[in-house]
Amino acid sequence: MNKLNITGDHLRELGYKQGRVVGIALNIIEKYYRKSSREDVMEMLKNILAAPADYLDDTNLAAIADALTEKPKEAEGPEIALRIEQGSYAIYGGDQIEDGARKQMDVAIRLPVAVAGALMPDAHQGYGLPIGGVLATENAIIPYGVGVDIGCRMCLSIFPTPHEIIDTDSRGLYKVLTDNTLFGSGQEFKENKEFEVTDRKLFDEIPLLKGLQLKAVKQMGTSGSGNHFVEFGVVDISDENNEFNLPLGRYLALLSHSGSRGLGATIANHYTKVAMEKCRLPQEAKHLAWLDLSTQEGQEYWLAMNLAGDYASACHHKIHEKIAAALGVEPIAMVENHHNFAWKEKFNGKDVIVHRKGATPAGKGVLGIIPGSMTAPGFIVRGKGASISINSASHGAGRKMSRTAAMKNVTNAEMKSVLKENNVTLIGGGLDESPHAYKDIFQVMEAQVDLVDIVGKFSPRIVRMDG
Numbered sequence: 001m002n003k004l005n006i007t008g009d010h011l012r013e014l015g016y017k018q019g020r021v022v023g024i025a026l027n028i029i030e031k032y033y034r035k036s037s038r039e040d041v042m043e044m045l046k047n048i049l050a051a052p053a054d055y056l057d058d059t060n061l062a063a064i065a066d067a068l069t070e071k072p073k074e075a076e077g078p079e080i081a082l083r084i085e086q087g088s089y090a091i092y093g094g095d096q097i098e099d100g101a102r103k104q105m106d107v108a109i110r111l112p113v114a115v116a117g118a119l120m121p122d123a124h125q126g127y128g129l130p131i132g133g134v135l136a137t138e139n140a141i142i143p144y145g146v147g148v149d150i151g152c153r154m155c156l157s158i159f160p161t162p163h164e165i166i167d168t169d170s171r172g173l174y175k176v177l178t179d180n181t182l183f184g185s186g187q188e189f190k191e192n193k194e195f196e197v198t199d200r201k202l203f204d205e206i207p208l209l210k211g212l213q214l215k216a217v218k219q220m221g222t223s224g225s226g227n228h229f230v231e232f233g234v235v236d237i238s239d240e241n242n243e244f245n246l247p248l249g250r251y252l253a254l255l256s257h258s259g260s261r262g263l264g265a266t267i268a269n270h271y272t273k274v275a276m277e278k279c280r281l282p283q284e285a286k287h288l289a290w291l292d293l294s295t296q297e298g299q300e301y302w303l304a305m306n307l308a309g310d311y312a313s314a315c316h317h318k319i320h321e322k323i324a325a326a327l328g329v330e331p332i333a334m335v336e337n338h339h340n341f342a343w344k345e346k347f348n349g350k351d352v353i354v355h356r357k358g359a360t361p362a363g364k365g366v367l368g369i370i371p372g373s374m375t376a377p378g379f380i381v382r383g384k385g386a387s388i389s390i391n392s393a394s395h396g397a398g399r400k401m402s403r404t405a406a407m408k409n410v411t412n413a414e415m416k417s418v419l420k421e422n423n424v425t426l427i428g429g430g431l432d433e434s435p436h437a438y439k440d441i442f443q444v445m446e447a448q449v450d451l452v453d454i455v456g457k458f459s460p461r462i463v464r465m466d467g
Contacts, residue, residue, distance in 0.1 A: 002165065002417050002450025003102060004025065004029065004033070004034065004036070004038045004041055004345075004404060005038065006026070006038065006041060006042065006240040006382060007028055008022045008023075008026065010042070011025055011045065011318065014042070014045055014046055014049055015049055016045075016049060020067060021064065021067035021068055023331060024063050024064055024067050025064050026455060028061065028063060028371065028420060029041060029045075029065060029219070029427070031060075032060050032408060033404070033407065033408070034406045035143065035408060036407050036408070039051050040093070040407065040430070040431075043060075043159060044304070045064075047184075047225055048061060048064050048065055048068070048186055049068065050185035050186050051185035051186070051225065051262075051265065051393055052064070052065035052066075052226070054067040054068050054073050055290075056069070056127040056148055058215060058402055058403050058404065059100075059125060059272060059402040059404065059405075060402055060403075060404035060405075061403065061404060062127060069138075069269065070269070070273065071273075072272075072273040072274075072277045074095035074277040076377075077280055078214060079280045079281065079282060080279060080280060080281050081112075081282075082110040082111065082112070082201050082282060082285060082371075083110040083111075083114075085110075086106055086110055087109045087110070087114065087117070088109075089105060089109050089115075089117035089118055089119065090117075090118040090119070090388045090389055092119065092120055092121045092135070092389065092394075092447045092448050092451070093120075093121025093122075093443070093444060093447030093448070094119075095124045096121055096398075096400075096439055096443065096444070096447070097121070097124070097132075097279075098123075098124055098125060100122040100124070100130070100209070101119065101124050101125045101126075101130035101131075101132065101133070102119070102127030102130075104125060104126065104128070104129065104130040104133065104134050105117060105119050105123075105129075105130055106455070107132075107137070107284050107285050107288065108128075108129055108133065108135050108145075108285075108288055109197075111137070111285065111288060111290070113136060113137040113138050113139070113140040113290055114135060114136070114137055115136040115138055115347060115350065115352050116136040116347055116348075116352075116390055117134060117135045117136070117390075118133075118134040118135075118359075118388070118389045118390050118392060119132060119133055119134070120132040120134065120358070120359050120389075120392065120393060120394040120395070120398075120448070121394050121398070121439075121443075121444045121447035121448055122148065122358070122394035122395060122396055122397055122439060122444050123127075123358075123394075123398060124398055124399050124400075126289050126357065126358070127144060127148075127287055128142070128144030128145060128148075128287035128394040129142065129144060129145045129288065130356075130357070130358075131147075131148075131356045131357060131358035131398070131399075132357075132358045132359060132394060132398060133145075133355075133357050133358070133359070134355065134356050134357075134359045134389070134390045134392045135354075135355045135357075136312070136345075136347050136352040136353065136354050136355075136356065136390055137290065137319050137352060137353050137355070138350075138351075138352060138353075139292060139293050139351075139353070139377070140290040140291065140292055140293065140296060140298075140353060141290060141291050141293055141298055141301055141302060141305075141342055141353055141355075142275070142288055142289070142290045142291075142342075142355055143268055143271045143272040143275055143289075143291070143301060144287045144288060144289075144357075145270070145288065145290075145342065145355035145357055146262070146305060146340055146341060146342050146355055146357060147268070147340035147357045147436075148268045148269070149224070149260065149263055149264055149265065149268075149340055150259060150260045150264035150265075150267060150268055150293055150308040150309060150341065151259050151260045151264055151305075151308050151309035151310075151311065151312030151313070151338050151339045151340060151341055152257075152259030152260075152338070152339060152340040152342060153257070153258075153259065153309075153313065153316065153336060153337060153339060153340075153440065154255065154256070154257055154313055154333065154335075154336060154337055154339065154368070154371065155256045155313075155316035155317070155320060155334070155335070155336040155369075155457065156235070156253055156255045156256075156336070156369050156380065157253060157254045157318075157323075157324065157331035157333070157334050158235055158244070158246070158251045158252075158253045158321045158331055158333040158334070159251065159252045159253065159324070159327065159329050159331055159332065160218070160251075160329060160332050161252040161327060161329055162252070162277070163234045163235075163250045163251055163252045164251060165179075166232060166233070166234060166252060166461050166462070169176070170425065170461075170462060172322070173232050173437070173462050174425065174427065174462055176232075176323055176326045176327065177230060177231075177232065177323070177427060177462060177464040177466070178427060179326065180205055180250065180319070180323050180326055181221040181222075181223060181229065181230045181319060181323075181464050182221070182223070182268075182320040183222070183223045183224070183428060183464070183465060183466035183467075184224070184225050184467075185224065185225055186262070187217075187219070187222050188215075188219050188222065189220070189221060189222065191219060191419060193217070193220075195206070195217065195218065195220055195237060195314055195318075196314070196376055197232040197307070197310050197311050197314045198213060198216045198217045198220065198311070198314075200307065202307050203305060206271050206300055206303065206304055207335060208266070208267065208300075209267075209302070209304060209307070212262070212263050212266055212267075215261075215262050215263065216261070216262070216263045216311060219261040219263070219315075219319075220311075220314065220318055221318035221319050221322065221435075222258075222261060222297055222315070223256070223257075223258035223315075223319070223466070224258050224259065224261060224466070224467070225466040226403075226432075226433070227257065227259040227433055227465075228257050228465065228466065229255075229256070229257050229258075229374070229429075229463055229464060229465045230254070230256045230257075230258075230260075230319060230323075230464045231253075231254070231255050231256075231374075231460045231461070231462060231463040231464060232252070232253070232254055232255075232460075232461055232462040233251065233253055233255060233458050233459050233460040233461045234252065234459050234461065235250065235252075235253040235380070235456050235457065235458050235459075236249070236250050236456055236457045236459070237249060237251065237456040238454065238455070238456055238457065239382075239454070239455045239457070241266065242455050242456065243367060243382075243455075244332070244333035246332065246333060251332075252457055254320060254324075254331075255314050255322055255369070255371065255378065255458055255460070256319050256320065257268075257371060258312070258315065258316070259308065259312045259340060260308035260311050260312040260315070261311075261312075261315065262407045263308055263309040263311055264311070264312065267301070267304045267305065267308050271291065271301040271304070272287075272289070274291065274297050274301075275289035275297075276288055276289040277293050278290055278291070278297070279291075279395045290339075292351070300371065304445045305341070305342065307321045309338055309341055312338070313336065313338075316336060320334070335367050335368070335369055335380055336369070337360055337361055337366075337367070337368040337369060338361070339356060339358055339359055339360050339363070339395035340356070340357055340358065341355075341356060342355045342356070343356075343361070345390075347387070347390060348387070348397075354390055354391075354392075355465070356392055356395075358395045358396075358398075359392045359393065359394065359395050360381070360392065360393045360394065361383065361391060361392065362381070362383030362384065362385070362386070362389065362391055362393040362452050363383050363385050364383055364384060364385025364390050364391075365383065365385070366382070366383040366385075366391075367380065367381070367382055367383075367455070368380075368381050368383065368393070368452075369381070369458075370393065370394055370396060370440035370441075370444075370445070370452075371396045371397070371435075371458075372396070372397050372438070372460075373397055373435040373438040373441070374419070374426060374429065374435055374463045374465075375419060375421075375422035375424050375435040375460065375461055376435060376438065376440075376441045377420055377441065377442075377458060377459045377460075378396075378441070378457070378458045378460075379445060379452075379455075379456070379457055379458070380452045380454070380455040380457075381393065381452035381453065381454055381455060382404070382454075382455050383450060383451070383452055384450065384451055384452060384453065386450055386451050388450075389450075389451050392451070393448050393451040393452045394442075396438075396441075397438040397439045397441040397444050398439045398444065399436065399437055399438060399439070400437065400438060400439045401436065401437040402437075403432035403433075403437070404436070406427075406431055406432045406433075406434050406436065406437035407430075407431045407432050409436075410431050410434045410437070411431075412431065412435045414434070414436065415431060415434045415435075415436070418436070419435075420434050422435075423461065424460060424462075424463060425462045425463065426465070427461050427462070427463065427464040427465070428464060428465040428466050429463065429465040429466075429467055430466035430467050433465060450465035
């Protein structure tokens with residue numbers, strides 16, 4: 001029995017079914033979480049059960065999530081061979097990137113459908129394509145190259161409200177966040193209003209989507225768990241030629257990070273299963289199974305992925321609308337971008353599908369947001385259109401510790417200390433998202449000066465997360 005006194009019976013009470021997943025979970029608890037509190041571990045196990053897809057990219061918890069995920073049938077036909085010679089790909093901030101991410105990219109670039117690749121400075125090991133990995137393919141879409149949280153994205157609103165309100169009425173802003181946001185797996189709002197994106201005919205045209213429409217309506221305007229957040233902060237506009245025509249200076253701003261909720265996760269898991277049943281790859285590449293865009297399944301996933309991306313955008317807009325209404329003002333500028341998605345683009349004159357799993361579009365003149373951590377600043381950026389990076393940049397600072405490592409190595413006292421030092425109020429959140437778990441955002445930005453210009457800086461002050 002482990003020191004936390006967590007048994008198989010406790011897991012079954014949470015809803016875990018009798019079988020190998022119980023043994024896997026107990027072994028992981030004993031190996032990695034002996035110093036964590038029983039309450040934290042039980043909450044974590046509950047969250048994994050509710051949304052295993054959210055944990056497939058976690059170095060240690062992926063084994064539990066994988067055991068909870070429906071497995072595809074063995075693919076028929078001969079195994080598709082990888083290219084013998086490994087193609088080259090651009091690497092930014094290589095001294096900050098772990099070997100696991102490099103090895104995953106080494107495999108991805110050897111796919112017979114791969115055209116080009118790049119690894120961003122925030123890259124770390126994921127599931128299939130590494131997080132921070134960019135891969136261009138020919139007429140092929142890789143569900144795990146997009147990621148489980150389809151359309152995970154950033155959205156920033158800048159308000160005309162004097163930025164000093166963040167100090168003079170922090171309690172009021174705190175209440176605005178708690179009253180108008182909802183976090184966590186399965187969370188839903190009670191009102192069931194129709195929205196343009198959830199009323200599309202595609203929900204009737206693709207069988208998988210029919211059963212997801214009501215959930216999508218209920219989850220509109222909510223955020224997930226993990227590193228998703230909604231936060232007030234201060235934006236410093238530093239580029240006098242900014243696209244918003246704003247005078248240089250400081251502004252109150254709202255920044256959100258989340259994706260397509262249960263809709264996107266279900267789409268991702270279903271079509272990954274379909275891809276793995278149709279595309280038989282070597283063991284090291286099996287999670288990079290693709291769908292040919294000339295097939296019905298490929299077209300279905302493409303349409304469903306774009307629907308999930310539009311839904312994620314609508315979720316952010318709903319959050320920002322509610323908070324703007326609570327503040328009694330309209331934003332004077334907004335910036336947003338996906339960073340778990342695939343696009344049809346040109347690369348060296350060739351039509352390709354560009355997968356950006358944890359990477360920000362950075363085509364010439366394209367605006368985006370690269371966040372830091374709950375205490376480190378994020379940046380409004382303008383892409384330079386560097387073809388060697390496949391017009392991409394990092395999607396954040398990137399993790400230097402897995403969630404497991406953070407919970408094992410960071411104490412509550414240390415986290416409270418860094419929050420106080422940076423004058424940040426945290427609502428919810430846990431040790432797994434501690435600032436200690438993230439790379440230095442300034443080093444990450446320095447590694448991609450050839451990819452983006454900085455238009456402004458966002459400094460978080462009141463941060464709302466799950467928990």
